[in-house]
Amino acid sequence: xxxxxxxxQNVSKTYRGGAVRxxxxxSFDIQPGEFFGLLGPNGAGKxxxxxxxxxxARASGGRVLVQGHDVVDDYAAARKALGIVPQELVxxxxxxxxxxxxxxxxxxxxxxxxxxxDELLENLGLADKANANMRQLSGGMKRxxxxxxxxxHRPPVIVLxxxxxxxxxxxxxxxxxxxxxxxxxxxxxxxxxxYLEEAEALCSRIAMLKLGRVVALDRTxxxxxxxxxxxxxxxxxxxLPAELQSHARVTGRIAQITAHDATEVESILAKLRAAQxxxxxxEIGRADLEDVxxxxxxxxxx
Amino acid sequence: xxGAIKLEGARTLFYKEVLRFWKVSFQTVGAPVLTAVLYLLVxxxxxxxxxxxxxxxxYTAFLIPGLVMMSVxxxxxxxxxxxxxxxxxxxxxxxxxxxxxxxxxxxxxxxGAAIVRGLAVGAGVAVVTFWFSPPGLDNLLWVLxxxxxxSGLMGxxxxxxxLWAEKxxxxxxxxxxxxxxxxxxxxxxxxxxxxxxxWLAVSHANPFFYMIDGFRHGFFGVSDVSPWISLGxxxxxxxxxxxxxxELLRRGYKIRx
Numbered sequence: 001x002x003x004x005x006x007x008x009q010n011v012s013k014t015y016r017g018g019a020v021r022x023x024x025x026x027s028f029d030i031q032p033g034e035f036f037g038l039l040g041p042n043g044a045g046k047x048x049x050x051x052x053x054x055x056x057a058r059a060s061g062g063r064v065l066v067q068g069h070d071v072v073d074d075y076a077a078a079r080k081a082l083g084i085v086p087q088e089l090v091x092x093x094x095x096x097x098x099x100x101x102x103x104x105x106x107x108x109x110x111x112x113x114x115x116x117x118d119e120l121l122e123n124l125g126l127a128d129k130a131n132a133n134m135r136q137l138s139g140g141m142k143r144x145x146x147x148x149x150x151x152x153h154r155p156p157v158i159v160l161x162x163x164x165x166x167x168x169x170x171x172x173x174x175x176x177x178x179x180x181x182x183x184x185x186x187x188x189x190x191x192x193x194x195y196l197e198e199a200e201a202l203c204s205r206i207a208m209l210k211l212g213r214v215v216a217l218d219r220t221x222x223x224x225x226x227x228x229x230x231x232x233x234x235x236x237x238x239x240l241p242a243e244l245q246s247h248a249r250v251t252g253r254i255a256q257i258t259a260h261d262a263t264e265v266e267s268i269l270a271k272l273r274a275a276q277x278x279x280x281x282x283e284i285g286r287a288d289l290e291d292v293x294x295x296x297x298x299x300x301x302x
Numbered sequence: 303x304x305g306a307i308k309l310e311g312a313r314t315l316f317y318k319e320v321l322r323f324w325k326v327s328f329q330t331v332g333a334p335v336l337t338a339v340l341y342l343l344v345x346x347x348x349x350x351x352x353x354x355x356x357x358x359x360x361y362t363a364f365l366i367p368g369l370v371m372m373s374v375x376x377x378x379x380x381x382x383x384x385x386x387x388x389x390x391x392x393x394x395x396x397x398x399x400x401x402x403x404x405x406x407x408x409x410x411x412x413x414g415a416a417i418v419r420g421l422a423v424g425a426g427v428a429v430v431t432f433w434f435s436p437p438g439l440d441n442l443l444w445v446l447x448x449x450x451x452x453s454g455l456m457g458x459x460x461x462x463x464x465l466w467a468e469k470x471x472x473x474x475x476x477x478x479x480x481x482x483x484x485x486x487x488x489x490x491x492x493x494x495x496x497x498x499x500x501w502l503a504v505s506h507a508n509p510f511f512y513m514i515d516g517f518r519h520g521f522f523g524v525s526d527v528s529p530w531i532s533l534g535x536x537x538x539x540x541x542x543x544x545x546x547x548x549e550l551l552r553r554g555y556k557i558r559x
Contacts, residue, residue, distance in 0.1 A: 106314025109307030
């Protein structure tokens, strides 16, 4: 069997002598060439897991392999295979875009990398900023440079930690086109994001983390069909009955309630009628990843 | 990973560290040269006609090698420590943390760049101050050995301080309460032989004294202690401080959590 691109094996992380448990026995594999999504609410442990993968933090238990290389015992080979786009918008104010990329390339032992650097600049819309100092760039442009820096040594495994947080539509498009191309060319991608529609569109498999544990791990299509597959959406000014309120998603006047099948849809409608809730613009549709996510997160709470 | 790739990584980090201070050389080289010249003007002018050292050496001539070496040491320390703390605070140290570079590569690059900065500032101070009063040269080899070894020691110490400090004020405290007193009490401005016995003993326990004294020996051929003793003390201190710095880097002290 081919070696997994990334293998998390029973990874745990505790802080303050065990008082805080950020990760609790996380295990899953990401296959070569796979586009994998890691989802979870804030504080679920996504960034801690990625920090352990990248060598920025040490696991309290378990181990992580990148293409079979342990990230602690064989860190040089593991890190050479990884390209990490960090979540924080960081930059070195002493250098220009091109200098930053040349330096990052050199750290990985790659010399004479100008052709690939030019391609990265071109594909990420940075060509005209190549000689600008990092300080002069806007936030979105700095984010692009972070992506380019992560890819400069052509890593087979790409890790993007919330790369589109606070990023405009144009960059999202550019970024996803480019990352999708690299994925087609065989790079494995691990993505954490808060934008569930992005995960749904891009990732073939998804893991959901909550309070440091994996609460769901499946193909995206399975997740969408397996759990609550139907979604009721309507507008109302009234307050929902308590039994519906608890698992409804309410945004202003719009209420959304998930259901598993037609019988459950009927029962929800009956409850609304019984409570005399006036309903406008009722739609019944397919549940999206956001509905699945909320259902799983609520389930994991109980 | 092959040796050539490892070497390229370390070479790149060294190059980046040198480029970093060179891009702002007005502050990192120009400013310390000016400070040293001010010391020379004030102390040299005040004391030239009152003090003779080793019986024959004029005060200004005596002062110059000490000022050169003090600048070398302080700037070597500043280069490694300020680069690390800035990268830690701004967060761009992550670019380095995700690379395959070993703790040996980090050490070689940061200490190597600290030596280059120390020597660049030392050369600048020398060029300007020698013009006032050339101190003569007895043995260039001693001068170079102590300049390189001393700046290497201070670069390693700067690395430790940069790893330890979490805030700029902690770094300033390290500099003001440890580095400054040790450089001032090392015999830059006087021969320690002129001190009362207690302070003489204190000076002899200060490794900075041996760096300055050995360096000065290269110019005058005379010094407070034998340059071989100085070489021994500075060499042992370099090995000890480097050992600590390497171990902290290997463990990822305060940089890998």
